[in-house]
Amino acid sequence: MAIKTFDDFIQRMNRMKDNLYMGGEKISRTDERLKGGQRIIKETYDVAHRPEFEALCTATSHLTGERISRFCHVHQSTDDLLAKQQMTRALCHRVGGCIQRCMGIDAINALSVITYEMDQGLGTDCDQKFRTYLKYFQDNDLVASCAQTDPKGDRLKRPHEQADPDQYLRIIESRPDGIVVRGAKINITNTPYADEIVVVPTRFMTARDGDYAVAFAIPADWDDVKLLVRPAYHHKRKHLKAPISEIGDGEAFIIFDDTFIPRDRVFMDGKGDPRQTAYAGFLALLFAHYHRHSYTGCKPAVSEVLASAAALMAEYNGIEKEAHVKEKISHLIGTAELVFAAGQVSAYRAEVSPSGTAIPDEILTNAGRRLAGEEIYNEYKTLADLSGGLVATLPFEDEFFSDETGQLANKYLQRNPNISTENVHRCFRGMENLILSDIAGVLGMLAGIHGGGSPQMETITMMARYDMGKLKNIAKYLFGIEPQLPMYTRETVTPRAMLDRFRKQSKE
Ligand SMILES: Cc1cc2nc3c(=O)[nH]c(=O)nc-3n(C[C@H](O)[C@H](O)[C@H](O)COP(=O)(O)OP(=O)(O)OC[C@H]3O[C@@H](n4cnc5c(N)ncnc54)[C@H](O)[C@@H]3O)c2cc1C
Numbered sequence: 001m002a003i004k005t006f007d008d009f010i011q012r013m014n015r016m017k018d019n020l021y022m023g024g025e026k027i028s029r030t031d032e033r034l035k036g037g038q039r040i041i042k043e044t045y046d047v048a049h050r051p052e053f054e055a056l057c058t059a060t061s062h063l064t065g066e067r068i069s070r071f072c073h074v075h076q077s078t079d080d081l082l083a084k085q086q087m088t089r090a091l092c093h094r095v096g097g098c099i100q101r102c103m104g105i106d107a108i109n110a111l112s113v114i115t116y117e118m119d120q121g122l123g124t125d126c127d128q129k130f131r132t133y134l135k136y137f138q139d140n141d142l143v144a145s146c147a148q149t150d151p152k153g154d155r156l157k158r159p160h161e162q163a164d165p166d167q168y169l170r171i172i173e174s175r176p177d178g179i180v181v182r183g184a185k186i187n188i189t190n191t192p193y194a195d196e197i198v199v200v201p202t203r204f205m206t207a208r209d210g211d212y213a214v215a216f217a218i219p220a221d222w223d224d225v226k227l228l229v230r231p232a233y234h235h236k237r238k239h240l241k242a243p244i245s246e247i248g249d250g251e252a253f254i255i256f257d258d259t260f261i262p263r264d265r266v267f268m269d270g271k272g273d274p275r276q277t278a279y280a281g282f283l284a285l286l287f288a289h290y291h292r293h294s295y296t297g298c299k300p301a302v303s304e305v306l307a308s309a310a311a312l313m314a315e316y317n318g319i320e321k322e323a324h325v326k327e328k329i330s331h332l333i334g335t336a337e338l339v340f341a342a343g344q345v346s347a348y349r350a351e352v353s354p355s356g357t358a359i360p361d362e363i364l365t366n367a368g369r370r371l372a373g374e375e376i377y378n379e380y381k382t383l384a385d386l387s388g389g390l391v392a393t394l395p396f397e398d399e400f401f402s403d404e405t406g407q408l409a410n411k412y413l414q415r416n417p418n419i420s421t422e423n424v425h426r427c428f429r430g431m432e433n434l435i436l437s438d439i440a441g442v443l444g445m446l447a448g449i450h451g452g453g454s455p456q457m458e459t460i461t462m463m464a465r466y467d468m469g470k471l472k473n474i475a476k477y478l479f480g481i482e483p484q485l486p487m488y489t490r491e492t493v494t495p496r497a498m499l500d501r502f503r504k505q506s507k508e
Contacts, residue, residue: 001067002061002064002066002072002138002140003049003058003067003068003069003141004045004069004140006042006045006046008141009041009042009045010038012195013029013030013038013193014030016219016221017221018221019221019222019226020192020227020229021228022228022230022231027229029193033231033233034192034193034229034231034248034250036231036232036246036248036439037100037190037247037249037250039095039247039248040099040247040248040249041143041190041193043094043095043099044057044069044071044099044101044143045069045141048070053090056070056083056090057070057071058070059073059080061073062356063131063134063135064135064138064139066138066139068138069138070083070105071101071141071143072104072105072141072142073138074108074134074356075109075357075358076356076357076358077350077358078347078350080358081293082347084105084293084294084297085293085297085340085343086297088294088298089297089298089301089304089340091301092297092298092301092302093301093304093305094243095243096243096244096247096305096434097247097301097302097305097439097444098298098302099298100249101143101190102291102294102297102298103144103189103190103198103291104144104145104146104194104198105290106146106287106290106294107144107146107198107287108137109286109290110200110283110286110287110290111198111267112130112355112357113286113353113355113357114215114268114279114283114286115127115129115130115267115268115355116353116354116355117279117282117353117354117499118279120354122275122276124273126267126268127355129264129265129267132264133217133264133265133267137196140195143190143193143194143195144194144195144196144197144198144217145188145189145190145196145197145220145252146198146199146200146291147191147197147198147200147254148185148199148200148202148284148288149185149186149187149188149202150167150168150169150185150186151167151183151184151186152167152168152202153168154167158206158209159203159205159211159212160206160208160209160211160212165211166182166184167183168183168202169182169184169199169212169256170183170211170212170214171211171269171271171272172211172258173271174271175272177262177263178260178261178263178266179216179260179261179269179271179272180258180261181199181214181256181258181259181261182256182257182258182259183256184253185199185254186253186254187253187450188251188252189249189251189443189447189451190249191227191252191254192220192227192231192250192252193250194220195219195220196217196218196219197219197220197222197225197254198215198216198217199214199217200215200283200287201213201214201268201281201283201284202284203280203281203284204280204281204284204285204501204502205270205277205280206277206502207502209277210271210274210277211270211271212270213268213269213270213276213279213280214266214268214269214270214271214280215266215267215268215280216261216265216266216268217265217267218259218265222259223259223260224257224258224259225254225256225259226254226255227252227253227255228252228253228254228255229252230250230251230252230253231249232248232249232251232437232442232443233247233248233249233438233439234246234248234433234437234438234439237397237429238397238401240425240429242430244430244433244434245429245430245433248439249439249442249443251442268283278499278503281498281499281501281502282496282498282499285461285495285498288452288457288461289359289360289362289461289494290360291452291453292365292366292368292369292452292458293343293346293347293360293369294452295343295368295369295372295451295452296343296344296346296368296369296372297340297343299339299369299372299448300335300336300337300339300340301336302376302379302444302448303333303335303336303339303372303375304336305434306332306380306382306383306434306435307329309383309427309431310328310382310386310387311329313386313427314329314386315419316415316416316419316424317415317416319386328382328386329382331375331379331382332382335371335375338368339368339369339372340368342364342365342367342368342369342371343364343365343368345364346362346364351492353494353496359494359496361493361494362461362462362465362492362494362495363462363465366459366461366462369453370455370459372448373448373449373455373458376445376448376449377445377449380435380444380445383431383434383435387428387431387435390428391428391431391432391436394428394432395409397429400413400425410425413425464497466490466493470490473485474488
């Protein structure tokens with residue numbers, strides 16, 4: 001059966017070689033500090049076996065006809081895109097934020113489009129190799145991280161212009177049996193507890209950047225791959241157990257130390273075949289695009305988790321009927337709805353690519369993702385505002401349970417007499433996890449703004465793709481410059497435009 005369990009996942013983790021480095025030590029994947037991240041992955045396996053989630057969290061593989069996890073599926077239709085978005089939202093509610101398995105699904109969807117187009121356009125066998133890999137990925141229900149972000153050195157210079165040529169991951173040798181890569185990928189979520197690392201380029205490549213046009217997939221414990229790990233987790237609770245306190249995160253700074261990648265796992269090799277370089281920007285943007293579409297599922301959930309916590313805190317503090325409270329919470333709900341709606345409509349306007357993979361509309365996806373990124377700090381501000389200072393100064397749990405201080409500590413937690421002090425305590429403790437923790441900083445605030453690309457990247461994408469000439473026709477007509485106004489409509493646009501950009505630039 002292609003749908004596996006969390007136990008299967010943990011057994012695989014236990015068998016992996018130790019290539020994780022944390023705090024000056026080499027550690028294994030059983031390390032306590034990685035348990036919180038694995039707890040999040042557990043949710044993605046468990047729901048596939050629960051009848052009420054089955055329709056949403058599983059799908060039929062277009063390769064084998066087998067029932068598979070939706071986290072391994074290539075979207076075949078608008079319905080698949082909508083289901084992925086809704087699944088992401090529903091599961092993020094269950095873990096209080098990022099579900100951490102979307103990078104894999106976004107990477108395989110992007111590769112399914114590009115490798116097909118490369119085979120069609122260049123006569124390569126990249127898609128054939130990718131489909132063999134995808135079948136293995138689906139049959140084993142694997143977890144993948146997607147390593148896109150390079151260190152990038154000087155931000156204004158292209159890969160081949162950098163003083164140190166390794167600032168972007170590059171192919172140093174291309175030979176018949178495979179490639180050897182050197183460089184790093186940084187800020188990569190979930191890799192310390194992923195089965196596979198899927199690597200894609202981070203940006204548009206010019207004809208002189210062929211060595212950097214590279215995509216492949218390898219097991220996360222592959223030889224000559226080192227993962228420098230930064231975990232985030234909550235203080236252990238002794239008394240008030242709660243789902244939110246069990247979760248965690250593991251980020252990786254991945255070093256590829258002249259790593260050999262066998263040919264059957266190489267999906268793009270711009271050094272061996274410079275014609276493939278044209279597809280690097282298309283792949284980079286398409287992964288970012290699918291990831292931004294996933295954000296239209298997870299970010300509404302984050303806003304809803306925050307709105308839900310704000311509403312509960314306001315009730316416990318006795319201020320829920322105050323006008324300013326309603327006004328503030330309405331912005332959180334409004335942002336969630338608008339971001340989700342943008343992703344939904346971009347799915348309705350999807351285009352099916354020649355490979356059969358559905359690609360959502362780019363303008364709407366980016367507009368939704370950017371709104372989410374821009375609003376994230378306002379949302380945390382509302383929570384900090386409505387909670388008051390105790391979230392930041394709350395004594396340790398023990399003091400509320402000790403014989404010496406417990407009774408008085410609880411007495412002074414009492415607010416609304418209808419709410420037990422234990423629930424007030426739980427609310428503050430949960431709020432501490434949600435807005436004042438290591439995880440809040442990493443997955444809520446920083447990933448909230450930068451994950452999938454900084455807001456500026458969404459602006460660049462939208463402005464590159466929007467037909468300004470057509471837009472200006474409205475003003476030209478209204479101002480009497482043109483006598484006629486053709487009916488204004490906007491066509492669906494997708495990252496395919498990057499191919500045209502490369503061709504144009506190659507001719508210049
Ligand atoms: C918690 C977290 C998890 C992440 N997970 C993943 C993951 O799983 N996989 C993955 O591949 N990536 C991941 N990322 C990386 C994320 O995609 C990047 O952080 C994001 O794309 C921004 O890149 P950067 O961090 O290099 O910042 P920079 O690119 O250095 O951005 C910093 C600022 O510089 C500006 N800037 C950059 N270049 C230019 C330029 N040429 N001209 C003008 N302004 C410029 C940006 O707009 C921004 O304002 C994650 C990030 C975070 C914070």
